[in-house]
Amino acid sequence: MGKTFIGVRGVDEETFRKFRAKAIEEKMRLGLALTLAMKNLLEEKKKSKQIQFNPKNLMKITGLIKTKEKVKWSEEIDEILYSRNDNS
Secondary structure, three states, X not given: OOOOOOOOOOOOHHHXXXXXXXXXXXXXXXXXXXXXXXXXXXXXXXXXXXXXOOHXXXXXXXXXXXXXXXXXXXXXXXXXHHOOOOOO
């Protein structure tokens, strides 16, 4: 991959100074440090998207009971446990 020259506006001066000092401390060029920071940000975003919970995905799980009619589980359990019948 080639290298690109960029100019960035709106960078917080204090943050930039700290970032630059850290890059110098690590004995790396500012361009390399910025590239690593950008890659790190992209990886974090990728991981956070994989972990996010989406309730719509629950219906994709195999083994779930999917009925077209409403099921009244509590009434069925009461009938089994207490031998309740509508005819009695």
